[in-house]
Amino acid sequence: MAVTLEKMRADIAEMIGEEPEAIGVDDNLMDLGLDSMRLMNLILLWQEAGVDLEFGEFAEHFTLGAWWNAVEKRQSAS
Amino acid sequence: MTRFPLTEAQSGLWYFQKLEPENPILNTGQYLEIVGKLDVDIFRAAFDQMVGETEALTLRFAESAEGPVQFLDPSTRPTLGFVDLRGEVAAESVAHAAMRKDTDTPLDLTRDAIAAFTLFQISDQRFFWYERVHHLAIDGYGWVLITNRVAELYSATVNGTTPAPAFPPLEQAITENADYLTAERRETDRAYWHDYLANLPEPGSMAQGRPVSAHSFRRHTMHLRGEVLNNLRSVAQAAKVTWPDVLTALVSAYCQRFTGTAEVVVGVPHMGRLGSKAARVPCTLMNVLPLRVAIDDKQPMPAFLSAVAKDLIKARRHGRYRSEQMRRDLGLIGGARRLFGAMVNVQPFDVAPKMAGLDVTLHILGAGAVDDITFTFRGDANEELLFETDTNPNLYSEEVTRQHGERLAAFLTNALKAETLSEVPTASTDEAQRFIFDLNATDHDVRDVSLTQLIVEGMRKASDAPALRFAGETMTYRELDARTAALAEKLIALGASADKIVAVALPRSFELVIALVATLRAGAAYLPLDTEHPRDRIARILTSAQPICVLANDETAPLFDGDIPLVLPSDWPSAPSSQELALPAPGDMAYVIYTSGSTGEPKGVVIEHRAIVNRLEWMRTHYDFGAHDRILQKTPATFDVSVWEFFLPLMCGATLVVAAPGAHRDPAAIAQIIRDEAITTLHFVPSMLSAFLAWPGVDGLKVSRVFCSGEELTADHRDRFHKAIDGELHNLYGPTEAAVDVSYWPAAKDDTSLPVPIGFPVWNTRLYVLDANMKPVPAEVVGELWLGGVQLARGYLGRSDLTDDRFLPDPFRPGERIYRTGDVARFRADGAVVFLGRSDHQVKIRGLRIELGEIEAAIMSSGLARETGVMAREDRPGDKRIVAYIVPSETYCDDAIQRHLAATIPDYMIPAAFVVIDELPVTSNGKLNRAALPAPSFEDTGLREASGPTEIMLAALFAEVLGLSEPASADADFFALGGDSLLAVNLTLRIQEVLGRDAGLGAIFEHPTLSSLASFLDADATSDDGLGNLIKLSGDNADKSPLFVIHPAGGISWCYRGLARELDRPVYGLQSPALDPKKSLPESLDKLASAYADAIRTVQPQGPYNLLGWSVGGIIAHAMATKLQAAGDKVGLLALLDAYPAECWRAEAEPDERAALRALLAIAGYDPEAHPDLETRDDILAFLRAGDSPIGNLPTAALDGVVRSVLDTNRLVRGHYHQRFDGKLVHVRAGNDHHGTNLTSDLWSAHAASLRVIEVPFKHSQLTSTEATAQIAPQLRDLLDTETSR
Secondary structure, three states: OOOOHHHHHHHHHHHHOOOHHHOOOOOOOOOOOOOHHHHHHHHHHHHHOOOOOOHHHHHHOOOHHHHHHHHHHHHHHO | OOOEEOOHHHHHHHHHHHHOOOOHHHEEEEEEEEEOOOOHHHHHHHHHHHHHHOHHHHEEEEOOOOOOEEEEOHHHOOOEEEEEOOOOOOHHHHHHHHHHHHHOOOOOOOOOOOEEEEEEEEEOOEEEEEEEEEOOOOOHHHHHHHHHHHHHHHHHHHHOOOOOOOOOOHHHHHHHHHHHHHOHHHHHHHHHHHHHOOOOOOOOOOOOOOOOOOOOOEEEEEEEEOHHHHHHHHHHHHHOOOHHHHHHHHHHHHHHHHHOOOEEEEEEEEOOOOOOOOOOOOOOOOEEEEEEEEOOOOOEHHHHHHHHHHHHHHHHHOOOOOHHHHHHHHOOOOOOOOOOOOEEEEEOOOOOOOOOOOEEEEEEEEOOOOOOEEEEEEOOOOOEEEEEEEEOOOOOOHHHHHHHHHHHHHHHHHHOOOOEHHHOOOOOHHHHHHHHHHHHOOOOOOOOOOHHHHHHHHHHHOOOOEEEEEOOEEEEHHHHHHHHHHHHHHHHHOOOOOOOEEEEEOOOOHHHHHHHHHHHHOOOEEEEOOOOOOHHHHHHHHHHHOOOEEEEOOOOHHHOOOOOOEEOHHHOOOOOOOOOOOOOOOOOEEEEEEEOOOOOOOEEEEEEHHHHHHHHHHHHHHOOOOOOOEEEEOOOOOOOHHHHHHHHHHHHOOEEEEOOOOHHHOHHHHHHHHHHOOOOEEEEOHHHHHHHHHOHHHOOOEEEEEEEOOOOOOHHHHHHHHHHOEEEEEEEEOOHHHOOOOEEEEOOOOOOOOOOOOEEEOOOEEEEEEOOOOOEOOOOOOEEEEEEEOOOOOEEOOOHHHHHHHEEEOOOOOOOEEEEEEEEEEEOOOOOEEEEEEOOOEEEEOOEEEEHHHHHHHHHHOOOEEEEEEEEEEEEOOEEEEEEEEEEOOOOOHHHHHHHHHHHOOHHHOOOEEEEOOOOOEOOOOOEOHHHOOOOOOOOOOOOOOOOHHHHHHHHHHHHHHOOOOOOOOOOEOOOOOOOHHHHHHHHHHHHHHHOOOOOHHHHHHOOEHHHHHHHHHHOOOOOOOOOOEEEEEOOOOOOOOEEEEOOOOOOOHHHHHHHHOOOOOEEEEOOHHHOOOOOOOOOHHHHHHHHHHHHHHHOOOOOEEEEEEOHHHHHHHHHHHHHHHOOOOEEEEEEEOOOOOHHHHOOOOOOHHHHHHHHHHHOOOOHHHOOOOOOHHHHHHHHHHOOOHHHHOOHHHHHHHHHHHHHHHHHHHOOOOOOEEEEEEEEEEOOOOOOOOOOHHHHHHHEEEEEEEEEOOOHHHOOOHHHHHHHHHHHHHHHHHHHHO
């Protein structure tokens, strides 16, 4: 089961109580209310979906676009 | 070597450490307990790699001209110590001791390595990996990064996997931090916090004391598991918030139970780096964000949680803006002023790292300073949360720390099951058991009989003994028995019987006692009437009570209309029939006492025999009363304290000594009767006791026991009592609704309680302190006092509505009742109840809850007042202010009391006005009569208001002596306002008291108007030593607005005399309180400036204010100007004579005593550089004494004061942060100085809206010389005229 950009968008939206359309790839997710705890939960969610992710990789760049790049890299490497 | 400035996060820590170099609390540390086959070589390799990646671990620090800097010093790179403890007897203890020793050793940050790591091998398969890093190099999140990195590298080697990339360099974080300082983002964040923190309340404290970190902290550790975690996760999910935010919200709610404020402000640590390049850099970036939580405990829990979570989300979004900066923005600098109280630290990532093949547990040793109390939760909340309660040992005992930990755990458990916070008790189950049941285990067998029976038994036993004494006459028990029986028979004939009422309107006399006892023997209840009350009120009481008759005398008879039968003593039979009277039942009414109702309609409290018998039998036994006692009856019968005075002696066969009518208000008469009649026991209302103790004739009186009740007995009363009187002092408490008293406290000589408690319940009585939801509270938490037990009144006569309102079912003892006192109280840890005032004595001003009693205690502790009463007045609707009424002691002055209060209570509690009065008005019961306290005047009358210290003083004295409702105006004529020669004598006496010298009666006739009398007094002020806080340097052109000049470092402003003479307007000099050896400077320059701003308002009540200061005086003037502006006042001229902002001096060494002594030379007008030989204190003082400067003539104590002022003022300057002055700052620059320094006028641009520079060709030290004045004064004169004519 792969993690897709749209799944990530939907999961993030769910986590911060927004509609998926409201989340652009370059939006600063912290401004949208995502905090470290929610980020942790997202990573757990995506780990369950089979992508081995590091909190640190995600912490530096708080946009969906940057995260998708990281996830894509991991998925293509495995 | 590249040097970086400190990040904002580091700066605060640096200064904290610099202030207390010996404090090791910033040595943060932890250890991993590792169990299994640890490969030490692989571990060491992993460790070395982590250290290689973590530049922060090689940081060193240094001071520089630009402030503290940091740089990397590879020579301090930590290595892994290894200590093999296998075979040691107590290997674990040895390891712990070594860790503690290292953690407790303060570091020299400029020299020592910032970090240390040791691996202790406890046994073959057990290791402690100890890590210690100074907080300047790493924060909580950094700890997780480095520890997990070692674990990750170890596991990668063991498992043959690839670890994540190395940590980025430290510079990345430092640059990121520097970028933020100038980013637009920071401005957005600042604006957010500015709005969020508007009207920030005091954060509220859970403990008394100064919240400044000690060298260590206390810790209580618990593990939360099972149900509470399941509920935490499900409640979080249901409320759509994260569980850490749920914890933060609930912990805040818990804290609010202790602060008692409507809103609580907690600190929430924030990692401060998500979404930035610093996210993976181990370093110190942690911020602490203030979180305001307003509690509405009826709100549904999910709504409460989600509201708090929303605030947290917003806070994090703006979370890089430093809380230190927020404090500066709010002016909360120095001392105990702070942004938040408790800290709530939830660390979901702080779990033990996973290491391949090993079992790892994490132990946190220290996480930095604990200013107050910090609740920390570590872990992912799946299996377990580690819950630590860390406290400042100066504020919380070990016991209280443990209690907070356990109680909060219980609170969380309950709150996570509750629909609203109101359902959640503050007290733990054990505490509820203790405070509701154990302390109230007062069951005691008391004979179930009537009071009548006890009195009759007493009379029969003591028949020939003296029962009553009055005005030198004696009545024996035999006679009392006969006369009361005879009158009882008459009353029965008039219809007296069970639950019928006989009204009594008699002054203190034998007849009064006979009337009361006879009524009880007739089986009826007595109703005492206060004959000094208005007829109308008496009539309303009679209509409501419907007595069968009134026992009156010739004087009181006219108060009554014809409808009710009057029985006068002349009608009383003296011989009874031989028929024995029947005794009432214990459940019959014994007496009815009317108390004032809040609606204005008096309420009749009905007390049954059983209730008062319990009270009297308790008192007889508890205090061991016997036939030898002589008890003074001086309390009016309408006040229920009189009940035991009347009947306790009769039960005991003792002697009841009846004081003359009116004697209860006359200290001399009371002292006389105590001596003449060998009184053993008497009662005082505390305010009357206070007046009694103030009377010189009481010294050396000896009595067995004095009881106080009816009002708060203060510690001051207690201590004065034991100084003057040889006897026991007992504090009793109880409302009329609970048969006189329900609690007792021995206020013994060695009692040091502050405040004096009302103590413990009497027999068969319960004291509950409950919160607004009728739930028990633990010790030290304020709640409302409820009473239960046998002494409760039946209710209010004929007013079942009022009865139902105040007497409720006991929620803890089914079938019983409790009475709501309306009094605010708390339990002490030992279970004694402390009365904190009426709930209406507790007021809110601008939303802040204020205990007036606390202000009163603060005033009394100053020693400046003999008595005081503080109240919140609302003389104009919506304008509520605190007013203090003060009966002054000899040392009283407005200034001193202001300073004392500023140092002891929060700003918002300082009264808006101090009204000096001769005595506090009391009610007929001797209680403080708040309604009779005069309104102070804040109003503009249209007449010229008194201004200047002397006029203002006279305005108050005129009002006092003439009985005016507000201070007199400057134009007031003493005689025109009703003064006569007798009152003029009073006025001269008061002037003498206040000024310490006799103005002379003639002066008042000569200068009847206030302003002229003031001028006369001012002109006559020859004894002025010139060391006052506010001195007049020039009185020219009194119609022009004055200039206030502020002293330089030495604290004296005489240096401005020459300048003052040249300015054509009044000039006042402010001088340092440090000149007085008994006083100390406030703790910050801001506070000093506030005090000065207040001082100048006494001279000039309204702006615009003109300010000038030389050197340090300029810095203070600038601070005063910003204070005045912040208070809405205008500032005219702000002129600084060669002063430079505080930041220029912050890094400079503070002057030592030698430097301060040499500064004295400059202050005295000498050039210190011309006298390099004067080194020692004695040399310098001798030189000054020999010279002719005015300073040289100062008393030694004042010279010491100058030295002290130099030292203290310089210290304050270094801790000062300027607010911005919204106006033009005039800088007079000493052009012949400062070459080669960076001291420029332009430095002020950062602290003022605009700047005007006047350069003069003098040195700094010459600026107040005659020559310099000649150049400066004309320019200032022009500026002043323009500024003030605008």
